[in-house]
Amino acid sequence: MQLSDAASQRILLPVRASTILGSLxxxxxxxxxxxxxxxxxxxxxxxxxxxxxxxxxxxxGLGAGWLLGLLIDVGNGVLMGQHALAYSLLAFASITLSRxxxxxxxxxxxxxxxxxxxxxxxxxxxxxxxLGAEFPGWIVLVGPLIGAALWxxxxxxxxxxxxxxxEVDETRAI
Amino acid sequence: xxxxxxxFFNRGPAPLVRLAFFATLSLALLVLDARFRYTESLRSVxxxxxxxxxxxxxxxxxxxxxxxxxFVSQAQLREENAELRAKLLDSSLAAQRYEAARAEAxxxxxxxxxxxxxxxxxxxxxxxxxxxxxxxxxVVIDKGSQSGVRAGAPVLDDAGVIGQVTRAHAxxxxxxxxxxxxxxxxxxxxxxxxxxxxxxAGSSGMLELRFMAANAEIQNGDRLVTSGIDGTYPPxxxxxxxxxxxxxxxxxxxxxxxxxxxxxxxxxxVLVLENEARQAPPPPEEAGAGGDRRPGKARKPRRRDGETxx
Numbered sequence: 001m002q003l004s005d006a007a008s009q010r011i012l013l014p015v016r017a018s019t020i021l022g023s024l025x026x027x028x029x030x031x032x033x034x035x036x037x038x039x040x041x042x043x044x045x046x047x048x049x050x051x052x053x054x055x056x057x058x059x060x061g062l063g064a065g066w067l068l069g070l071l072i073d074v075g076n077g078v079l080m081g082q083h084a085l086a087y088s089l090l091a092f093a094s095i096t097l098s099r100x101x102x103x104x105x106x107x108x109x110x111x112x113x114x115x116x117x118x119x120x121x122x123x124x125x126x127x128x129x130x131l132g133a134e135f136p137g138w139i140v141l142v143g144p145l146i147g148a149a150l151w152x153x154x155x156x157x158x159x160x161x162x163x164x165x166x167e168v169d170e171t172r173a174i
Numbered sequence: 175x176x177x178x179x180x181x182f183f184n185r186g187p188a189p190l191v192r193l194a195f196f197a198t199l200s201l202a203l204l205v206l207d208a209r210f211r212y213t214e215s216l217r218s219v220x221x222x223x224x225x226x227x228x229x230x231x232x233x234x235x236x237x238x239x240x241x242x243x244x245f246v247s248q249a250q251l252r253e254e255n256a257e258l259r260a261k262l263l264d265s266s267l268a269a270q271r272y273e274a275a276r277a278e279a280x281x282x283x284x285x286x287x288x289x290x291x292x293x294x295x296x297x298x299x300x301x302x303x304x305x306x307x308x309x310x311x312x313v314v315i316d317k318g319s320q321s322g323v324r325a326g327a328p329v330l331d332d333a334g335v336i337g338q339v340t341r342a343h344a345x346x347x348x349x350x351x352x353x354x355x356x357x358x359x360x361x362x363x364x365x366x367x368x369x370x371x372x373x374x375a376g377s378s379g380m381l382e383l384r385f386m387a388a389n390a391e392i393q394n395g396d397r398l399v400t401s402g403i404d405g406t407y408p409p410x411x412x413x414x415x416x417x418x419x420x421x422x423x424x425x426x427x428x429x430x431x432x433x434x435x436x437x438x439x440x441x442x443x444v445l446v447l448e449n450e451a452r453q454a455p456p457p458p459e460e461a462g463a464g465g466d467r468r469p470g471k472a473r474k475p476r477r478r479d480g481e482t483x484x
């Protein structure tokens with residue numbers, strides 16, 4: 001593993017359920033913020049979902065993705081199942097790739113995340129186009145790009161509650 | 175011999191099985207929603223759960239607005255006040271004339287036996303959230319079926335029509351904007367009464383008049399208002415202005431692009447009209463109808479919502 005990722009080599013505390021739920025709720029709120037350009041805004045829910053699927057594949061998975069997708073579908077007033085399908089597939093791909101992704105430094109992880117987010121966006125787009133919507137233009141690819149660029153920030157923020165304080169006890173035996 | 179792992183290694187069904195389950199569930203939901211619309215009640219329940227999140231997400235913007243409102247200078251306020259006064263004077267004059275004109279119109283309509291126009295009821299609402307879907311144009315307003323908002327009700331702002339309520343949940347309602355690709359509105363040219371249907375042009379934020387003959391009598395700058403023929407929109411509300419006309423000899427139809435009159439994609443406060451009154455069962459003819467038209471009733475009142483152009 002690279003030096004840049006040295007920080008994450010420290011042993012992390014077990015994750016708390018409140019952290020996961022809180023971060024997902026925050027992501028939902030961030031998605032519902034009044035964005036000026038909907039095509040440019042990154043999909044925070046997908047990003048946080050990928051994060052937890054990669055870090056905690058046994059706690060967060062397809063069920064969580066499906067439920068979140070349903071919430072997003074209803075909140076946006078689009079067909080029910082569109083994001084549910086996209087997020088289920090996203091969660092599956094993230095869990096499958098989770099072992100691999102964690103071997104890379106943060107920027108390498110971000111590249112994987114970019115592919116994942118593009119995949120989810122592509123699924124949603126396919127569903128819409130199959131149902132007769134018009135293609136809004138390649139600008140929809142900018143959202144996943146920004147999302148992937150936010151990956152190091154999201155990783156740092158969401159791992160913060162799990163980090164131990166730096167060792168100060170000099171006299172400890174082990 | 176069958177070899178099964180001990181129970182403490184049990185992790186539930188394999189990921190691929192789960193994926194198949196959830197993907198099938200999603201696809202089933204999609205089909206149910208797109209083809210049969212069976213999922214509306216489920217959607218209303220989830221919408222109730224999502225609404226607090228949408229309100230919380232709207233808070234920062236509201237707070238920012240309030241804070242910036244704090245730092246408005248007195249001069250600015252006085253200027254705005256004077257402007258509003260002038261506007262009020264102007265509109266009150268128009269309102270007085272409108273009252274007189276309406277009384278006259280009502281009388282005339284009674285004379286020719288046309289149904290009376292029902293007074294419009296409206297209620298203000300606020301846009302809490304604009305849909306985050308690049309494939310359609312929708313906003314969510316903070317009034318729902320609890321406040322009497324029904325699906326199909328027209329939504330206006332101070333300059334004209336912005337769209338139509340397409341789904342009413344308990345506390346919120348979804349409004350499809352005029353610029354949505356699937357939204358259509360019957361219009362009429364103010365200058366000569368020509369009728370047409372305006373369709374949303376999608377991401378460009380404009381409207382299009384489709385199926386207008388290449389030699390149709392329409393010019394740049396023509397104002398379009400609702401014709402009221404559909405019974406959903408009351409007649410005479412500004413919709414758009416013709417911005418560009420492309421007549422190509424190769425096609426039978428002209429391509430007419432219009433600029434919406436209202437701030438379809440920008441406003442914050444809107445007015446929801448009640449279309450309930452217009453759908454009230456019209457007078458007795460409907461009861462006795464069903465095929466046998468009694469010859470005794472020569473002059474039947476027209477359907478209320480079918481008011482044609484005078």
